[in-house]
Amino acid sequence: MKEENLKIVQQDIEVALKTVQDMEKSLNENASSKKQIKEKFMQLSETVQNLENILKNEGII
Numbered sequence: 001m002k003e004e005n006l007k008i009v010q011q012d013i014e015v016a017l018k019t020v021q022d023m024e025k026s027l028n029e030n031a032s033s034k035k036q037i038k039e040k041f042m043q044l045s046e047t048v049q050n051l052e053n054i055l056k057n058e059g060i061i
Contacts, residue, residue, distance in 0.1 A: 001058045012051045019044040 001009075023040045055061045 001060070005054050005058060009051060009054055012047050012054075016044055016047045016051070019047065 019040055023037060023044070026036060026040070052061070
């Protein structure tokens with residue numbers, strides 16, 4: 001895997017993990033609205049899609 005793509009993948013993984021942690025925190029605090037959860041889920045979905053595209057381009061999946 002190219003070094004540049006590896007860095008992008010690592011950043012995307014970190015963003016995805018942070019998003020999941022934020023979603024979990026919001027759910028545990030029970031203070032967030034459905035809209036906030038939906039926005040975080042959409043962000044997570046986009047990040048995962050970017051990861052998938054990079055991995056496909058590298059021939060990993």
